[in-house]
Amino acid sequence: xxxxxxxxxxxxxxxxxxxxxxxxxxxxxxxxxxxxxxxxxxxxxxxxxxxxxxxxxxxxxxxxxxxxxxxxxxxxxxxxxxxxxxxxxxxxxxxxxxxxxxxxxxxxxxxxxxxxxxxxxxxxxxxxxxxxxxxxxxxxxxxxxxxxxxxxxxxxxxxxxxxxxxxxxxxxxxxxxxxxxxxxxxxxxxxxxxxxxxxxxxxxxxxxxxxxxxxxxxxxxxxxxxxxxxxxxxxxxxxxxxxxxxxxxxxxxxxxxxxxxxxxxxxxxxxxxxxxxxxxxxxxxxxxxxxxxxxxxxxxxxxxxxxxxxxxxxxxxxxxxxxxxxxxxxxxxxxxxxxxxxxxxxxxxxxxxxxxxxxxxxxxxxxxxxxxxxxxxxxxxxxxxxxxxxxxxxxxxxxxxxxxxxxxxxxxxxxxxxxxxxxxxxxxxxxxxxxxxxxxxxxxxxxxxxxxxxxxxxxxxxxxxxxxxxxxxxxxxxxxxxxxxxxx
Amino acid sequence: xxxxxxxxxxxxxxxxxxxxxxxxxxxxxxxxxxxxxxxxxxxxxxxxxxxxxxxxxxxx
Numbered sequence: 001x002x003x004x005x006x007x008x009x010x011x012x013x014x015x016x017x018x019x020x021x022x023x024x025x026x027x028x029x030x031x032x033x034x035x036x037x038x039x040x041x042x043x044x045x046x047x048x049x050x051x052x053x054x055x056x057x058x059x060x061x062x063x064x065x066x067x068x069x070x071x072x073x074x075x076x077x078x079x080x081x082x083x084x085x086x087x088x089x090x091x092x093x094x095x096x097x098x099x100x101x102x103x104x105x106x107x108x109x110x111x112x113x114x115x116x117x118x119x120x121x122x123x124x125x126x127x128x129x130x131x132x133x134x135x136x137x138x139x140x141x142x143x144x145x146x147x148x149x150x151x152x153x154x155x156x157x158x159x160x161x162x163x164x165x166x167x168x169x170x171x172x173x174x175x176x177x178x179x180x181x182x183x184x185x186x187x188x189x190x191x192x193x194x195x196x197x198x199x200x201x202x203x204x205x206x207x208x209x210x211x212x213x214x215x216x217x218x219x220x221x222x223x224x225x226x227x228x229x230x231x232x233x234x235x236x237x238x239x240x241x242x243x244x245x246x247x248x249x250x251x252x253x254x255x256x257x258x259x260x261x262x263x264x265x266x267x268x269x270x271x272x273x274x275x276x277x278x279x280x281x282x283x284x285x286x287x288x289x290x291x292x293x294x295x296x297x298x299x300x301x302x303x304x305x306x307x308x309x310x311x312x313x314x315x316x317x318x319x320x321x322x323x324x325x326x327x328x329x330x331x332x333x334x335x336x337x338x339x340x341x342x343x344x345x346x347x348x349x350x351x352x353x354x355x356x357x358x359x360x361x362x363x364x365x366x367x368x369x370x371x372x373x374x375x376x377x378x379x380x381x382x383x384x385x386x387x388x389x390x391x392x393x394x395x396x397x398x399x400x401x402x403x404x405x406x407x408x409x410x411x412x413x414x415x416x417x418x419x420x421x422x423x424x425x426x427x428x429x430x431x432x433x434x435x436x437x438x439x440x441x442x443x444x445x446x447x448x449x450x451x452x453x454x455x456x457x458x459x460x461x462x463x464x465x466x467x468x469x470x471x472x473x474x475x476x477x478x479x480x481x482x483x484x485x486x487x488x
Numbered sequence: 489x490x491x492x493x494x495x496x497x498x499x500x501x502x503x504x505x506x507x508x509x510x511x512x513x514x515x516x517x518x519x520x521x522x523x524x525x526x527x528x529x530x531x532x533x534x535x536x537x538x539x540x541x542x543x544x545x546x547x548x
Contacts, residue, residue: 391536403534
């Protein structure tokens with residue numbers, strides 16, 4: 001069922017749930033459906049309603065600092081049923097096996113789980129996300145290029161807006177109770193402070209809070225709100241729940257995105273090309289993972305883009321003429337032979353990239369956040385290496401030529417017009433076997449609390465270069481299996 | 489060391505090295521990692537080219 005907390009009866013939530021999930025984005029809805037299918041009784045609490053409202057969205061306001069400037073925090077995510085999937089672009093890739101490993105040149109890197117732990121959920125994640133078919137990635141090099149691997153992005157088409165796709169199913173569900181307009185304001189711990197006894201919510205119109213009991217609680221609020229909820233839950237834990245080691249909110253990760261140049265290529269571009277470094281290349285160059293995307297920037301921003309570029313007429317112009325025209329800044333005689341080059345890369349773990357509470361409060365009395373995001377030397381070196389390696393290899397193999405943007409070639413500042421984030425908020429309750437290096441364990445459980453879990457990209461230990469939603473869904477399915485076993 | 493006596497950051501140092509390699513002037517650059525043929529490259533207004541491109545295209 002789907003109901004409105006504003007209209008609740010006084011004893012509406014007297015009966016405990018098996019699992020109380022807070023947040024109805026990709027992680028929350030996926031987890032609820034997984035647990036509901038196991039016949040567990042689930043409460044799925046969403047702070048907004050079925051549609052976007054200004055009063056709900058205002059709760060996301062915050063401040064940003066660092067370089068480059070970040071997006072307004074109430075514009076880069078959505079606070080209503082379906083969460084930020086409501087404006088998701090639909091780009092997906094799994095993390096690579098290498099992404100889960102510890103690298104000597106990247107301190108604290110490495111996950112307590114591996115790709116093999118998420119692979120069993122690949123098919124179900126693809127079904128949930130309406131993914132375009134898996135296929136060999138296109139490659140413009142004739143022979144395998146040492147150090148670079150062609151990669152494929154799969155697209156959610158039509159884009160899975162979780163609220164729209166699963167609304168009817170959830171309305172009909174007997175196991176899952178979706179409660180709208182329920183804003184989490186506190187988590188109550190037992191006397192030992194090792195267990196959550198109830199989650200406290202408020203609505204917009206009724207002043208009195210209401211409490212929900214459950215055997216387990218899962219925060220699926222996104223990479224900025226998960227730490228905010230934990231840090232604000234300070235009535236019994238002065239530094240916030242799970243924050244014994246001052247880690248909650250730290251190690252925020254984004255995917256630095258940058259247009260790095262343009263290319264003229266010998267063979268026409270028919271699909272977006274993506275190249276990533278091999279593990280040996282990353283290790284030997286002490287860089288992070290990246291995805292170089294080659295294609296038409298205007299096309300790949302289209303909502304129906306699936307990787308295929310619009311067909312162009314056959315070209316009868318020779319390569320030197322195409323290249324000379326591009327170098328003179330003239331319009332391309334054959335558009336299929338020119339492309340934009342864009343890089344999205346992994347980000348280095350940095351404890352000072354963080355979400356912290358500020359003095360200003362929202363309408364529910366919870367402190368708002370400041371997001372401090374900046375890029376590191378290793379991040380920039382990764383972007384630079386991505387661009388220069390592809391450019392040099394195109395020339396070396398005579399497959400094309402690339403022009404690299406001046407700031408990247410000559411060491412300019414990474415200002416917001418040159419480099420930006422992908423609205424990917426990760427790492428703020430990172431996963432680790434060691435409570436001194438992570439907030440949650442390999443199952444997503446907050447180390448210091450027996451029945452409190454985090455879902456979503458806040459648990460990412462590192463970011464890889466791939467867009468996070470696919471991994472978020474895999475992790476939610478896995479967490480569902482873990483909780484159903486634990487609670488049985 | 490930089491002009492103000494401070495040690496350049498690792499990024500600045502790498503950028504300086506890259507600038508020598510792929511700077512604004514047409515300067516021969518080293519091979520990309522894994523390249524098998526001894527090609528030499530030049531840069532021209534950000535374009536990474538083969539050494540003979542500029543003459544062949546009449547752009548020198």
